[in-house]
Amino acid sequence: MAKPVPGVLAIFEHIDAACDAIKSLRAQGKRNFTVYSAAPNHELEEALGVTNSPVRLFTLIGGMTGCLAGVGMTFWMSLDWPLLVGGKPIATIPPYVVFMFELMVLIGALSTVAGLVLLSLTKRTTGLAYDPSFSDDRIGIFVPAVGGTGSEIERIVRDAGAVEVRNAA
């Protein structure tokens, strides 16, 4: 088990209250807090100022690599051992479009998943306080805090409308 991170865990029932808390925390200059929710939510994203995920680059680069791999594989393998079948050209584009397309989708999809995994690992989730209700209907905000800053954070989240506030480790 990862070592628990000390901090404040606030539990919210209402979306607007959670958004208010996020905005207040950001106004206070806090950036490294974690927000939990059961489903993605545009209001939360807006409050957090979420920008577009770079996972799309993985999709684009993976897709292009796959397409080029399709071109390279079919042409090289056809020319490596030229077999004349039915008088058709040895290496030709129309039948090979199938491979270009399939490999584009295959490698594009697999690199998207790889991108998702890698990018999700960029921010730690282990050791942060968590409550099972976050995968149900509650919204959670965990703010790492040491010493006296905890009480100020507690005041901010309570003012915004947190239904429960816990001090973690």
Added chain:
Amino acid sequence: MTVFAVMTAGLFPIIHIGRQWFFYWLLPYPNARFLWPNFKSPLIWDVFAISTYLTVSTTFLCVGLVPDIAAARDKMRGWRHKVYSFFSLGWKGTDNQWRHYTRAYLYLAALATPLVLSVHSVVSWDFAMSIIPGWHGTIFAPYFVAGAIYSGVGMVLTILIPLRKALKIEHMITDYHFDNLAKLTLLTGSILFYAYAMEYFIAWYSGNPFEQETFWRRAFGPMWWAGWTMIICNAFVSQLFWFRKIRTNLTALFVISIFVNIGMWFERYVIIVSSLSNDYDPYAWGQMTPTWADWGILLGSFGWFSMWFLLFARTFPVVAIQELKEMIPMPRLRREATDGQTRPRRPGNLRAHRRGL
């Protein structure tokens, strides 16, 4: 359902290649003779199309399941908690996870959607690229795509109607969904209607006696019963969905969906058996009689699909929990700042949300 259906579909080429232990000869791998597959052969297109389809559909399913498995994990105790914890891959629903997840899931969906068109087109080219009468038609790709969606929706209806009742999820899957599924059946059924008519027209217009004979035999030859079952179940029965009352009547939908399944099974039977049993050499003409092994393979494929589907329905959420939660408006402490009221609002139900209430 897609994943289990493709798993079943993938078994059939393996069963039919004869020497199953050499199935890997279909893949381009460096071998002792420096030989590569013939990339102009539709059989190799099919290997790539089906393996890509299986991999991408499985990936899409697994990625979609991760937040739902995490939700199940948080409700479980004991050994079940441990198992679901393992498969939830450390999902906690943090803002960073959702940020990448929503985009990645969108791109996976965008990649998987054209794959549906490609896989059925490639399967149709397995037939259309040959010169067998009844198969050699340019209409095959759209015809197979429409047929695949038509039979897919039929199977969804057959499974969903009893499953919805058994799992008591009537409030999640409503008349609205069934109405739309029925409309999709009507659209694709009408495309099939057109395709059947066009096949007969092309056979007549081509002036090719072999092509004409094949289609004549499909309607009036020894396999007339299969040909007419296909046409009636696919082209005509789906036309009942012009009536709203039928589209929203679950009993009617279930019965029609059974006809759709029967019709689409016969479509494949007619295409494969009628063309192969009567091609260019009249000396080789004959009738196909299924043996006990054929029936066994058919029954086994039903069992194989049902086993995976039921195991899935027993173990994982059958409705995407997080997608449903995304649609439901979250409760608010205060109304929007514009009206200045502070009365808390109850979370609206799904149907009210959909109507824009």
